[in-house]
Amino acid sequence: MNDVLHTILNHRSIRKFEDCPLSDEQIKQIVECAQAASTSSFIQAYSIIGVKNSEKKQKLAELSGNQSYVAESGHFFVFCADLHRHEVIAKMENKDLTKSLESTEKFMVALIDAALASQNAVLAAESMGLGACYIGGLRNNLEEVSSLLNTPNYVIPLFGIAVGYPAQQPDQKPRLPFDHVYHEDTYQQDSNIYLQQLEEYNELISAYYTERTNGKRSDTWTGQMSKMLSNPSRLYMKDFVNSKGLLKD
Amino acid sequence: MNDVLHTILNHRSIRKFEDCPLSDEQIKQIVECAQAASTSSFIQAYSIIGVKNSEKKQKLAELSGNQSYVAESGHFFVFCADLHRHEVIAKMENKDLTKSLESTEKFMVALIDAALASQNAVLAAESMGLGACYIGGLRNNLEEVSSLLNTPNYVIPLFGIAVGYPAQQPDQKPRLPFDHVYHEDTYQQDSNIYLQQLEEYNELISAYYTERTNGKRSDTWTGQMSKMLSNPSRLYMKDFVNSKGLLKD
Numbered sequence: 001m002n003d004v005l006h007t008i009l010n011h012r013s014i015r016k017f018e019d020c021p022l023s024d025e026q027i028k029q030i031v032e033c034a035q036a037a038s039t040s041s042f043i044q045a046y047s048i049i050g051v052k053n054s055e056k057k058q059k060l061a062e063l064s065g066n067q068s069y070v071a072e073s074g075h076f077f078v079f080c081a082d083l084h085r086h087e088v089i090a091k092m093e094n095k096d097l098t099k100s101l102e103s104t105e106k107f108m109v110a111l112i113d114a115a116l117a118s119q120n121a122v123l124a125a126e127s128m129g130l131g132a133c134y135i136g137g138l139r140n141n142l143e144e145v146s147s148l149l150n151t152p153n154y155v156i157p158l159f160g161i162a163v164g165y166p167a168q169q170p171d172q173k174p175r176l177p178f179d180h181v182y183h184e185d186t187y188q189q190d191s192n193i194y195l196q197q198l199e200e201y202n203e204l205i206s207a208y209y210t211e212r213t214n215g216k217r218s219d220t221w222t223g224q225m226s227k228m229l230s231n232p233s234r235l236y237m238k239d240f241v242n243s244k245g246l247l248k249d
Numbered sequence: 250m251n252d253v254l255h256t257i258l259n260h261r262s263i264r265k266f267e268d269c270p271l272s273d274e275q276i277k278q279i280v281e282c283a284q285a286a287s288t289s290s291f292i293q294a295y296s297i298i299g300v301k302n303s304e305k306k307q308k309l310a311e312l313s314g315n316q317s318y319v320a321e322s323g324h325f326f327v328f329c330a331d332l333h334r335h336e337v338i339a340k341m342e343n344k345d346l347t348k349s350l351e352s353t354e355k356f357m358v359a360l361i362d363a364a365l366a367s368q369n370a371v372l373a374a375e376s377m378g379l380g381a382c383y384i385g386g387l388r389n390n391l392e393e394v395s396s397l398l399n400t401p402n403y404v405i406p407l408f409g410i411a412v413g414y415p416a417q418q419p420d421q422k423p424r425l426p427f428d429h430v431y432h433e434d435t436y437q438q439d440s441n442i443y444l445q446q447l448e449e450y451n452e453l454i455s456a457y458y459t460e461r462t463n464g465k466r467s468d469t470w471t472g473q474m475s476k477m478l479s480n481p482s483r484l485y486m487k488d489f490v491n492s493k494g495l496l497k498d
Contacts, residue, residue: 003252004376035424093475105483115364127253150435175284186399226342229349238353
C-alpha cells in the first residue's frame with residue numbers, strides 16, 4: 001500500500017493535542033495543499049481563516065459547543081464559502097453578477113470548493129505527523145462567529161479544523177458497508193437488501209460500542225441517527241445564509 | 250517532501266485517458282478511501298454511483314455538456330448528497346425526521362460529506378497512477394441524470410469524477426495568492442490590499458495564457474470570472490433540490 005492510501009485509510013479525528021503551536025511553515029504548507037485542490041470552473045470560491053489569537057480560539061471553542069480541543073489545538077483553521085471576492089470582481093469589471101452570486105448553484109459550488117480544499121489540508125497535516133478534527137459545531141452560532149472573524153457579506157464560515165500534534169490515538173469507527181454506499185450503474189432500489197445492510201451495520205456498530213464500554217453502551221447506528229435527527233439543529237441556517245446574500249434563488 | 254504532499258501538490262485535472270477500464274480492485278480501493286473521510290456526526294450522508302455501462306457513460310457525457318472524456322474514462326463516479334438513507338431510518342425507527350432532513354443545515358452537511366469523500370477518492374486514484382477530473386457539468390440537467398441513475402428522493406447527484414490512466418500531462422494553473430486566500434485571526438478588510446492582490450494575480454494568469462497560446466489569449470482571472478458569472482447558470486437548482494425534499498427550511 002502506498003503512503004497516500006495509508007494516510008487516507010489511517011485517518012481518525014484527533015481531539016487531544018500536545019501544547020505546541022504549528023509553525024508558520026507548517027501552516028503555509030497546509031494552505032498551499034488546500035489550494036491545490038480542484039475548483040469548479042477555476043472559481044476558487046473559498047477562504048481560510050487561521051486563528052492564532054488565544055482569546056479568539058477560546059471564544060470559538062465556546063461557540064462550537066465547548067469543544068476545548070479547539071482552544072488547545074496547535075492551529076485552528078476556519079474554512080469559509082466565499083463569493084465576496086466575486087462581488088468585488090463585479091465592481092472591478094463593472095458587471096452585475098448578483099443573479100449568479102445569489103443562486104443555489106453557486107452556493108453549492110462554494111461549499112464543494114471549500115470542502116475539497118479542506119480535505120487536502122487535513123491529509124497534508126496528517127502526512128506531516130499532525131492530527132486534525134473537523135469542527136461542524138462552528139455552525140452552532142454563525143452570527144457570532146462571523147462577527148468575531150469579521151467576515152463580509154457573501155462569506156459563510158462552514159466548519160473549523162483543529163490541527164495539532166496528537167496526544168491520543170483513538171480507534172477508527174467502522175463505516176457503512178461498501179455495497180450500501182457504492183452502487184453500480186443504478187442506485188440500489190431493492191429495499192430488502194437495503195434494510196438488511198443497515199441491520200448488519202447496526203450489529204457491527206453495536207458490537208463496537210459494547211466492546212469499548214464494557215457493555216455500558218450498545219447503540220445501533222440507525223438508533224443514533226434517528227435520535228440525532230429527531231432534534232433538528234441549526235434551523236436558523238437558511239435565514240443566516242440569505243442574510244449574507246447567498247442561496248436566494 | 251513526503252509522498253502525500255507531492256501527490257496533493259502535483260494535482261492537475263486529466264481530460265484525456267488511455268482506453269483501459271479500472272479493475273474492480275481499483276474501484277474498491279478508491280471507494281474505501283472515500284469512506285475513510287470524516288463525516289459530520291457520523292451521518293455518512295452521501296452515496297457513490299460508479300458507471301460502467303457504456304451507453305450510460307455516453308449519455309452522461311452528453312448531459313454534462315458533451316465532455317467526451319466522461320465516456321472515455323476508465324470509470325465514472327457520481328458523488329451524491331444522500332439523505333434517503335436517513336428517511337429509511339425514520340421508518341425503521343418509527344420517528345418523524347422530516348424537519349431535520351428538509352433543513353438547509355442538513356443539505357450543507359450532505360454536500361460537505363460528499364465532497365470530503367470525493368477528494369479522498371481523487372487523491373487515492375492519483376496515488377495509484379491514475380488521473381481524475383471533476384465533472385460539475387453533471388449539474389446541467391439533474392432531472393435527467395437522476396432519472397438515468399434511478400436516484401430516489403433526498404438524493405442529489407452533485408458532480409462526477411472521471412478517472413482513468415492519464416494520456417496527457419497538462420500544466421498546473423497558478424492559484425490565487427496565498428495571502429489573498431489565507432487570513433490570520435480576522436478576514437482581510439483592507440480593500441486596497443485586496444484589490445492589489447487581485448491585480449497581481451490577473452497579471453500572473455494573463456502571462457500564463459499568453460505564454461501557452463503564443464499570445465492568442467491573455468485573459469485575466471477577474472475578466473474570466475465576471476464573464477462566467479454574467480451568465481447565471483443552472484437557475485433551476487433550487488426548485489430541483491426542493492422537489493427532492495431537501496433545502497426547504
